[in-house]
Amino acid sequence: MENARSGNAGKHKTxxxxxxxxxxxLHEQGTAAVTTRAVAxxxxxxxxxxxxxxxxxxxxxxxxxxxxxxTYVAGKRLVEDSDDPVADLRAGWDAHIGxxxxxxxxxxxxTDPNRGTRSPAAAAGLEILRARVRRIAAIGRLRVTERRAVELIHAAGTGAVLTLLSSPxxxxxxxxxxxxxxxxxRQILTDAPALPADGTTAATVAFRAIAPKLPMLTDAERTLLSEWLNRAGDDPASFDASHRRG
Known part of the structure; x- marks a missing residue:
């Protein structure tokens, strides 16, 4: 048993x-330098x-x-969030660019689709972004759905880095x-927390972020509420119409 453990430890170390x-x-010379012979x-x-x-x-x-x-994502997880979700999002953006x-x-x-889409680490990075966007939604500062905000930020950040890397x-x-x-x-944030009179989208996005934490709802009520909120986030007009019919 001891020999087996020692053998596994040696393999892991190698x-x-x-x-x-x-x-x-890879860092010093680029992808072409990572050959089997060179690494060995x-x-x-x-x-x-x-x-x-x-x-x-x-x-x-x-x-x-x-x-x-x-390693990079683990470092991001160790950084404590402040009381300002928008500032935390900006800090995350700067870290991503850097x-x-x-x-x-x-x-x-x-950013190669054949690799990035199957990387657990890349998925974990996106999960951190989703959490930061959700905190902004919860304070009523998001004018679009959480998914839309995450996709816009991710696309913009990736595009900005690739554009900068294309130049010396x-x-x-x-x-x-x-x-x-x-x-x-400017596309995803409101200037201040949304009020009901400002329309349904921002308020609905905020409520959708905190609804799962409401202890007084039954499972059936959460399901119905989620359906309404999802419909409102995608199409506020259809939500208003269905609400009036109800």
Whole structure:
């Protein structure tokens, strides 16, 4: 039993060493530098050893992307939210832009649909964004649905990083990312918490964010309320009509 544990620990250590070496090569020299031969040489092992852990270069790159982005996401989770959800969203945006510019090759891997869509770390990053957007919805500052807001922010952030990376570092206009953020905020935020007289959308989005926490509702009532709120978020007019019929 002890030998088995020792063997598993050794395998884990060897795999971690391969991933860390590959991550360093990716960061310093780009995707083309991450070859089986180069990684094996830098890690001080024979190339066949790598094939015991990774089927091919793509599998190794997937593991590298997962490792680096998981570390980044874990760091984001450790940052405590402030009392200002909008400020926290801006801090998250700045961190995302900074990470992308500091990890150009890795960012390219994560934005590749064939890799990014199956990355648990990328999914965890999106979950953090959804949570931050939900906090804004809960204080009545969101003028669109949570899903719409998340998709706009994610698309804008990815596009801003890729655009900046397409230029040499000395030619990059970092104000582009700021301008993109402000443009998206104008689309998704209200100037102040919504009042009922301001229309149903912002108020409905806010209520939808806090409704699951209401203890006085039965499961059937939550289901009915969710149906109404989803309809209102997508089409306020149809919600008003159905509410009048009820």
């Amino acid at each position: 795999r971690a060493s391969i991933v860390e070496v590959a991550a360093r090569l 040489q830098a890690a001080g092992m024979q190339a066949p050893t790598i094939y015991r852990f990774f089927e091919d270069k793509d599998a190794l790159l997937d593991a590298v992307a997962q490792h680096v982005f998981t 990470f992308g510019l500091a990890n150009a090759a890795l960012f390219g891997l994560l 570092p000395q030619d990059r206009d970092l104000g582009l990312a700021d301008a993109m953020y402000e443009a998206v905020m």
